[in-house]
Amino acid sequence: MPMRISVLTLVALTLAAPVWAQGHGYMPADIENGGLLYQANCTACHGPDGDGVPGINLGNGKFRRGTSDDEIAKIILGGVPGTAMPPNSFSESQAGTIVAYLRSLATSPAGGPTIPGDTRRGRTLFEGKGRCVSCHSVAGIGGRTGPSLTEIGSSRRAGDLQRALLDPSADIRSDSRQVRAVMRDGATITGRLLNQDTYTLQLMDSSGRLRLLDKATLKEITILKESPMPSYKDTLDAQELADVVAYLRSLRGRP
Amino acid sequence: MTRLRHVTKPQWLRRGRLLHVIVACGVLVVVGTTALRAQVTFDRILRGDTDKQDWLTYSGSPTGQRHSPLTQITPDNVKNLELQWVFQVRSLEKFEATPLVVDGVMYTVQAPNDVIALDAATGRVFWVYPYIPSPLSRLCCGRVNRGLAILENTLYMATIDGHLLAIDAKTGGLVWNVTVSGARAEAGYSFTTAPLIVKDKVIIGTAGGEYGIRGFLAAFDAKTGREAWRFHTIAGPGEKGTETWAGESWKIGGGSIWVTGTYDRDLNLTYWGIGNPGPDWNGDVRAGDNLYSDSVVALDVDTGQLKWHFQFTPHDVYDYDSVQVPVLADISWQDSMRKVMLFANRNGLFYVLDRTTGQFLLGKPFTKVTWNSGLDDKGRPQNMVPLTEDGVLVYPGVQGATNWYSPSFSPRTGLFYVPTWVNTYSTFTKRPVEYKEGQRYTGALPAMPIRLLTPGPAINRRRPEEGSGAIQAIDPKTGVKKWEYAMSDVVDAGVLTTASDVVFSGGREGYVFALDARTGTMLWKANVGGPASNGPMTYAVGGRQYVAFAAGNAMFVYALKQ
Numbered sequence: 001m002p003m004r005i006s007v008l009t010l011v012a013l014t015l016a017a018p019v020w021a022q023g024h025g026y027m028p029a030d031i032e033n034g035g036l037l038y039q040a041n042c043t044a045c046h047g048p049d050g051d052g053v054p055g056i057n058l059g060n061g062k063f064r065r066g067t068s069d070d071e072i073a074k075i076i077l078g079g080v081p082g083t084a085m086p087p088n089s090f091s092e093s094q095a096g097t098i099v100a101y102l103r104s105l106a107t108s109p110a111g112g113p114t115i116p117g118d119t120r121r122g123r124t125l126f127e128g129k130g131r132c133v134s135c136h137s138v139a140g141i142g143g144r145t146g147p148s149l150t151e152i153g154s155s156r157r158a159g160d161l162q163r164a165l166l167d168p169s170a171d172i173r174s175d176s177r178q179v180r181a182v183m184r185d186g187a188t189i190t191g192r193l194l195n196q197d198t199y200t201l202q203l204m205d206s207s208g209r210l211r212l213l214d215k216a217t218l219k220e221i222t223i224l225k226e227s228p229m230p231s232y233k234d235t236l237d238a239q240e241l242a243d244v245v246a247y248l249r250s251l252r253g254r255p
Numbered sequence: 256m257t258r259l260r261h262v263t264k265p266q267w268l269r270r271g272r273l274l275h276v277i278v279a280c281g282v283l284v285v286v287g288t289t290a291l292r293a294q295v296t297f298d299r300i301l302r303g304d305t306d307k308q309d310w311l312t313y314s315g316s317p318t319g320q321r322h323s324p325l326t327q328i329t330p331d332n333v334k335n336l337e338l339q340w341v342f343q344v345r346s347l348e349k350f351e352a353t354p355l356v357v358d359g360v361m362y363t364v365q366a367p368n369d370v371i372a373l374d375a376a377t378g379r380v381f382w383v384y385p386y387i388p389s390p391l392s393r394l395c396c397g398r399v400n401r402g403l404a405i406l407e408n409t410l411y412m413a414t415i416d417g418h419l420l421a422i423d424a425k426t427g428g429l430v431w432n433v434t435v436s437g438a439r440a441e442a443g444y445s446f447t448t449a450p451l452i453v454k455d456k457v458i459i460g461t462a463g464g465e466y467g468i469r470g471f472l473a474a475f476d477a478k479t480g481r482e483a484w485r486f487h488t489i490a491g492p493g494e495k496g497t498e499t500w501a502g503e504s505w506k507i508g509g510g511s512i513w514v515t516g517t518y519d520r521d522l523n524l525t526y527w528g529i530g531n532p533g534p535d536w537n538g539d540v541r542a543g544d545n546l547y548s549d550s551v552v553a554l555d556v557d558t559g560q561l562k563w564h565f566q567f568t569p570h571d572v573y574d575y576d577s578v579q580v581p582v583l584a585d586i587s588w589q590d591s592m593r594k595v596m597l598f599a600n601r602n603g604l605f606y607v608l609d610r611t612t613g614q615f616l617l618g619k620p621f622t623k624v625t626w627n628s629g630l631d632d633k634g635r636p637q638n639m640v641p642l643t644e645d646g647v648l649v650y651p652g653v654q655g656a657t658n659w660y661s662p663s664f665s666p667r668t669g670l671f672y673v674p675t676w677v678n679t680y681s682t683f684t685k686r687p688v689e690y691k692e693g694q695r696y697t698g699a700l701p702a703m704p705i706r707l708l709t710p711g712p713a714i715n716r717r718r719p720e721e722g723s724g725a726i727q728a729i730d731p732k733t734g735v736k737k738w739e740y741a742m743s744d745v746v747d748a749g750v751l752t753t754a755s756d757v758v759f760s761g762g763r764e765g766y767v768f769a770l771d772a773r774t775g776t777m778l779w780k781a782n783v784g785g786p787a788s789n790g791p792m793t794y795a796v797g798g799r800q801y802v803a804f805a806a807g808n809a810m811f812v813y814a815l816k817q
Contacts, residue, residue, distance in 0.1 A: 031702075033706055068687075068688075068689070069686070069699060069700060070688075070694055070695040070696075070697065071694070073695070074694060074695075091396065091397060091707065091709070092394075092395055092396070092465075092695065093396070093700070093707045094707070096700035097700075099700075100700070100702065174716040174717070175716065177716050193716050194714075194716075195714050195715060195716065196715050196716070196743055197715065197742075197743050197744060197762075197764035197765070197766070198741070198742045198743045198744075198762070198764065198766070223716075223718045
């Protein structure tokens with residue numbers, strides 16, 4: 001029972017996250033854009049939680065060399081001479097979105113399991129009871145309808161992972177959006193939205209095929225607001241959740 | 256000229272035979288023609304609206320209409336356009352320059368500040384003038400340049416580190432390089448705009464509105480680079496409008512200029528759009544209307560004296576720069592011809608002003624607008640939405656309903672064509688901000704669901720309610736939209752119209768295209784693989800019409816199949 005309460009509390013915190021984001025001026029997409037840049041460029045040193053460099057914790061909102069958004073953005077752009085922090089070629093706007101992401105790290109619920117997880121048990125759950133591999137791949141093994149998780153531990157915090165497991169539709173990243181296209185003859189194609197323009201739609205369908213659809217042949221296009229991923233709120237108990245999160249956190253793209 | 260004088264010596268005629276005379280006359284004609292055509296006089300620039308060969312100034316003519324009299328490419332045959340050549344730049348910055356074409360030679364800028372001369376029919380490079388700007392330059396939005404100006408045989412380029420250069424159009428050699436007074440790169444002053452030539456002057460304005468500059472427009476003698484006059488876009492002590500700035504906020508009030516203005520020869524006025532006040536997203540320190548930020552100003556071109564101004568967004572807190580090209584047109588207005596200015600503003604409203612007096616004639620939203628509740632009879636917005644520390648959602652978003660990319664006016668259709676961000680929004684949040692020289696002086700970066708333009712391939716996974724793009728055709732007499740060409744993604748490209756009723760433009764999703772100017776019907780498109788990012792332009796060489804687009808990190812030039 002205590003475990004159940006813990007899970008519900010986390011669900012409530014998850015639902016509160018977007019409210020915070022709007023309330024302080026950074027919309028989810030802004031944070032997401034900054035997060036993608038951060039994950040692609042910064043996690044190698046700073047880690048997904050921002051605490052990868054000894055003595056520095058970007059994730060708690062305290063910065064040694066700046067306080068304002070502009071000051072932090074300037075450090076991102078210009079680096080810190082005499083340290084391993086290099087200058088970067090982001091635009092200032094891009095640097096601004098990274099700041100937005102770092103701010104969100106500090107204020108959004110860090111969350112994550114409150115009990116230690118076991119990586120080995122987590123892998124067993126991931127491949128067995130959770131049936132995660134039916135949609136997600138790790139090191140090339142598994143399904144493709146969901147995002148690859150081979151490097152997920154390098155980019156997502158424990159709290160992010162736990163929230164995604166409990167309430168997958170609460171915050172669907174744009175690279176995980178699903179689209180449903182209805183052809184003029186009524187046939188329906190559903191898949192992961194990859195790109196679109198005025199004339200075409202690019203998606204990966206449920207069989208893993210990359211497809212380009214001519215919008216002129218479609219009578220309906222809907223970007224879904226519900227994730228096809230099931231919630232594990234009632235499937236995994238708190239220990240199992242902690243184990244799966246621990247396993248996902250261990251996935252860093254290296255054998 | 257030496258050869259010209261030589262062949263005209265009388266002894267030539269006395270000594271030579273008839274054949275010699277004929278040959279001499281031939282040389283005279285060839286040399287004379289070359290010398291004559293190489294001279295880009297101001298009169299020639301003024302006639303840009305009727306020039307069926309060249310593109311001599313940023314918008315094609317000083318009216319800013321970006322309308323060409325060329326008619327070889329028509330709605331019927333535009334489907335036969337064929338790629339002629341591609342010019343790839345070395346730079347990974349955004350390619351925002353509109354090229355010039357003079358007598359078969361194209362001049363453009365490889366960002367940030369390399370000047371390049373190419374053969375306009377083949378794309379082969381004649382020369383490159385490399386320029387390495389100071390690394391101290393502060394640019395809010397990329398190390399970009401929007402193009403050159405030309406007068407006689409000299410090209411003019413303003414640089415991102417505060418210099419104005421004159422370059423020999425034949426050799427690519429430097430003629431002069433002046434440091435513009437007060438334009439300190441380390442303090443955020445920069446030049447990204449293409450200069451405007453008026454008479455014997457080169458006019459430029461300074462960018463840097465995100466760094467606490469005090470903006471200005473300045474005219475320079477084209478021969479010497481000596482400054483002739485300067486107009487401060489932020490009114491200071493002793494100047495009209497200084498009362499619209501609290502305390503000493505005018506000293507760092509912004510008011511940048513980063514898009515080329517226009518000129519009316521009959522009125523002898525030059526018109527320029529002015530950028531946002533600083534700090535951008537917190538107006539507490541600058542109580543008042545903040546003149547002349549977010550305004551268009553009309554200046555006497557000989558003296559720089561202000562004749563009139565119109566402010567679109569008083570005390571702006573949304574970053575609605577009014578730097579858009581002030582397009583000059585003579586249209587029938589309430590049954591009589593009137594000299595007007597057409598202005599589709601970043602704030603989401605389309606305006607018609609009397610350009611003789613600055614009188615407000617019309618103002619209507621051309622996309623969703625929520626930052627005000629309407630305009631009064633003077634054109635002043637009412638009930639502007641204040642920013643709060645909790646954030647407010649406002650349409651249009653921080654990138655505006657349109658931006659620096661050029662609109663176009665076709666005298667044939669009477670329509671005004673506007674690249675539009677449709678129903679885009681941002682959350683604006685008020686945060687404390689402090690001025691430090693060389694640092695951004697803005698406040699909290701507003702959030703929006705659309706990424707800023709980068710030269711690489713565009714990925715669009717947005718929902719329709721998160722905003723889209725369009726080319727809109729607006730009837731200036733009513734402000735009513737005549738047609739709209741809707742795009743899935745937003746647009747960062749200008750619009751070109753031609754006297755054959757073709758509209759050329761492009762979009763972020765990587766297409767360049769042609770539309771029917773009267774209906775908006777798609778006539779032709781090509782996927783060039785990167786966001787279209789400058790104003791398309793057209794020219795002719797050897798009787799063949801070409802159309803040039805920049806997209807991604809390259810320029811693509813098309814002509815009809817032969």
